[in-house]
Amino acid sequence: MYTDTERCVRAVQSKDARFDGWFFTAVLTTRIYCRPSCPAVPPKVENMTFYPSAAACQQAGFRACKRCRPDTSPGSPEWNARADSVARAMRLIRDGVVDREGVPGLAARLGYSARQIERQLLAELGAGPLALARAQRAQTARLLIETTGLPMAEVAFAAGFSSIRTFNDTVRAVFALAPGELRSRATRSAKPPVAPGVIALRLPYRAPLNPSNLFGHLAATAVPGVEEWRDGAYRRTLSLRHGHGIVALTPHPDHIACRLSLTDPRDLTLAISRCRWLLDLDADPVAVDEQLCVDPLLAPLVRKEPGRRVPRTVDGAEFAVRAVLGQQVSTAAARTHAARLVAAHGLPVDDPEGGLTHLFPDPGELAGLDPERLALPRSRRTTLTTLVGALADGSLRLGTDTDWEQARAELTALPGFGPWTVEVIAMRALGDPDAFLPTDLGIRRAAEQLGLPSTPAALTARAAAWRPWRAYAVQYLWTVDNHPINHLPT
Incomplete structure (x- = not known):
């Protein structure tokens, strides 16, 4: 571009x-x-x-505009739509991997040498992994400076800087203001007060954004104790690298309001990245909808309520477990099964503002569960315990940087994983924008009503024209049914 x-x-x-x-x-x-x-x-x-990229601008000696704040732009949609090494590297950098593991750690995760990754990122983005991570650290520092009362030394280390001097020099170079001046400017601007320890920020996105299916889906499938819809906001607990957090996400016409409470501010970058991924905020809805409107039978759905996003997850392993619990049962039954698992194995948390009680248990915490105590058919118990074992020992990884086709093959090899389960994990946990569910009952009913082919093979052939955005087509097709996932809770 x-x-x-x-x-x-x-x-x-x-x-x-x-x-x-x-x-x-x-x-x-x-x-x-x-x-x-x-x-x-x-x-x-x-x-x-x-x-x-902003990092390329900064590396070339330009500073961020104080008026439009380009460092807070939505991320490039390329990194969501692509599965190559550059896209996977960008998703890892966004999650803070370079700050934690350095460039060698980034390269090792991708199976390349550090020099190869450096060369690929420079070619596409005009900046290497260190410069890209530096730009992200600067943005994190700005958020902490402007939205918290943390001392500057704590801000520096929470944002990932190795020294106070580097922090000061970077903030001045990127924003043409000293850290203290940034805080003074933020204090002078009128902002609603927030509770102590809460970080309030805006998550930008490309318009249009239709909140109905996005927040409706998250609210309708919310696991009690882990997620809830309260006072117009989707709230949930987050398991993070240095501790845990609670986030409240509220849709607005031009942004998503985000309120974060973290046990450790070093997790801010990761928490923001997880929230943006959850809500698919870096999508390019205009490009998606234009492609889907090529089909005359799908076009009326798209034009009626454009800008639908794919509701994702904050943790791939969590979603995979929930997908297995939801096999061949109703949404209500799936929530009940997940709630029992959370109550038995999840880490308790304190939520003074609502009804959240636990973190969703990670695979290590679930590895020792007794399958006989699960109120599931025996075959599904085997599916669940095998999945948990593979996630716990690392033989199966479901992160934002995972190779989509490799993950599909590994999931398919597990007992009890059919095409529907594999594709719904690819869509919501891995973020593949072309994941498709032709065997889904709701999709088949919608196809019949719209005059589309209703058999899986014929519908898949027809959907070839929707590529690479078939996961978004799924969101539109689901709207044909009057299901709670399509509506904001009242």
């Missing part, structure tokens, strides 16, 4: 917010970089140059 100068110039001159995060505009005269939708008067064309 950023190499198409003419198209970039048109986007900047029209202040088109659809391209925020796709590329960044650097102004040669002011040495400032902006998002395409910056409200300032567009610079002269000869003074514009374009970069694929």
Whole structure:
């Protein structure tokens, strides 16, 4: 995108917010970089140059615009739609892997050498993994500076900086303000008060966003004690690297309000990444909907309520366990099975603002469960215990960086994993935008009503024209049924 100068110039001159995060505009005269939708008067064309990432702008010596705050743009949708090494690297960097394990750790997870990963990222993003991680640390630091009262030394280390000096130098270089000046500016602006220990921020997205299926699905399938819908917000507990957290996510017309309570501020970057992934906030809904509207039978559903996202998960292993518990039972029964598992094996947490009581148990905590105590058919007990064992010993990984086809093959090899279970995990846990559920009963009923082929083979053939966005087509097809997953709770 950023190499198409003419198209970039048109986007900047029209202040088109659809391209925020796709590329960044650097102004040669002011040495400032902006998002395409910056409200300032567009610079002269000869003074514009374009970069694929904020990190590339910073590495070239440009500082972030104080008006449009380009560092807070939605992420590039490419990293959600692709499964190659660069996309997987970006998802890992977004989760803070470089800060924790360094570039060698990033490369090892991807099965490449550090030099290969550096070369691939430089070629596509104009910045290597260290520069990309530095840009993310700067954004995390800004959030902590502006939304908490933490001392600056604690902010520095929580954001992942190795020293106070590096923290100060980076903040000044990226934002042209000292950390204390950033906090002073934030204090002067009118903001609603938040409880002590709560971090309040906005999660941006590309419009349109239809909250009905996104939050409706999460609320309708919520596991008691782990998730709840309260006062217009989806709330849930989070298992994080340094501790745990509780998040409340509220849909608004131009952003998602996010309130985070963390036991350790070092988990802020990871918590934000998990929330954005959960809500599919880096999607490009215009591109998705345009492709789906090519089918004349699907187009009316898309045009009626555009901008549907794929509701995902904050933890792939958790979702896989829940998918098995939900095999061939109702939504209510699946919630009951999961709630029993949580009560028996989940870590208790304190939630002074609501009714959350536990973290969802991780595979290690479930590895010792007694299958005879599960109120499940014997075959499903075997499926569950085999899955938990594979997740616990590391032979099966379901992270945001997992190779989609490899995970499908590994899941299929487990007992009790048919196409529906494998594809729903690929869609919601792995984030494959092309995952498809032709055997799903709701999809087959919708196909019949719309005049689409209803047999799995014929529907799969028809859906070839929807690729690579068949997971989004699933969200639209599910709306044909009047199911609670399609509506915000009242």
